[in-house]
């Protein structure tokens with residue numbers, strides 16, 4: 001991508017509307033723009049990062065045996081009446097009516113839709129288990145939409161639903177999803193923690209959340225100082241010592257990025273979603289559901305990883321891995337610079353933001369730091385004249401001067417060290 005063809009400018013003033021650092025940086029770096037409270041447009045760089053998050057989620061969900069579906073956002077109210085959630089969901093449910101006065105919900109979650117669908121497809125235990133996921137826009141009329149992508153009224157979620165013939169099988173899938181989530185967050189480059197959780201409006205009795213520690217978090221996590229035990233404070237409001245090992249606990253604010261629930265018959269029973277078990281008896285599906293806040297992850301990653309200059313993207317989800325910054329008049333057309341650009345391009349197709357603008361070097365540095373590309377290849381006239389260039393690592397600030405021809409190998413080695421699976 002050439003910066004001269006990119007109409008999106010960075011903002012150098014602090015946006016007044018933003019309360020948290022991720023929201024400020026997303027506005028300043030040109031990732032999103034607000035349309036209405038809790039409703040945002042995603043600009044091209046944000047979409048690139050979102051697609052990378054989604055690709056990792058898809059790979060891991062497929063590896064865990066899940067199949068992708070795409071379910072309607074427009075959901076008839078009768079479905080929601082079957083589970084009593086047309087009433088119970090309250091004002092958070094967006095409700096619309098069609099020209100015939102039939103009412104619909106704009107899906108905040110999809111338990112009703114998927115349960116109805118699966119009950120039409122699956123008749124026998126022989127067709128079980130079934131694990132389906134989707135990546136879709138959700139609508140929730142949040143009482144306090146705020147903090148930008150962290151709490152929107154329209155946001156992107158990966159949700160998944162499992163259907164099992166027995167409780168034991170449902171628990172196996174639940175455990176597999178816990179492992180899958182840990183892998184996903186690790187690959188996303190996010191430091192996270194799994195905690196015991198309350199099941200809230202979704203219901204059920206077994207539930208864990210995946211949390212990213214951050215000062216702006218709206219949740220509080222208490223965790224053991226010695227072992228891995230941790231809980232949402234809502235679930236263990238009075239805990240002063242760890243129930244597993246008896247050590248003291250500490251509390252920290254955190255952002256919930258994922259949530260898994262064992263639902264048992266909570267949806268299948270009221271909806272009459274049954275199958276024939278091995279004994280020929282009709283019983284309800286044993287269900288689980290599993291969510292990840294895809295758009296929230298962008299903001300959470302920035303909350304966890306930024307500095308005074310701007311965003312520090314994890315390599316796995318950076319909009320572009322690399323910025324190439326030719327400095328000075330005519331440098332963007334120099335044959336050495338274009339040759340290097342070509343060889344980086346063949347190493348990582350489409351992963352370079354080429355700042356070919358005729359602006360002063362300070363502005364290129366500021367913008368590249370603000371946008372948080374993991375690597376910057378800085379090409380000043382004096383270095384290039386001697387056949388050299390400089391690579392700056394955004395996260396550590398480390399700078400390496402080396403021959404132009406060695407730059408692709410250095411970039412490749414650095415990424416291999418961070419992302420062995422890529």
Ligand SMILES: Nc1ncnc2c1ncn2[C@@H]1O[C@H](COP(=O)(O)OP(=O)(O)O)[C@@H](O)[C@H]1O
Pocket residue numbers: 109140142149150151152153155156157200201202256257258259291292293294295296
């Ligand atoms: N308003 C929102 N804006 C952005 N992401 C959200 C929002 N609500 C939920 N999410 C994301 O979707 C995931 C699944 O949602 P869920 O657990 O059903 O929601 P909640 O915890 O609000 O009841 C959450 O872990 C979170 O990452």
Ligand SMILES: [Mg+2]
Pocket residue numbers: 256258259
């Ligand atoms: Mg939740």
Ligand SMILES: [Zn+2]
Pocket residue numbers: 224225226227228229242243244245246247
């Ligand atoms: Zn402990």
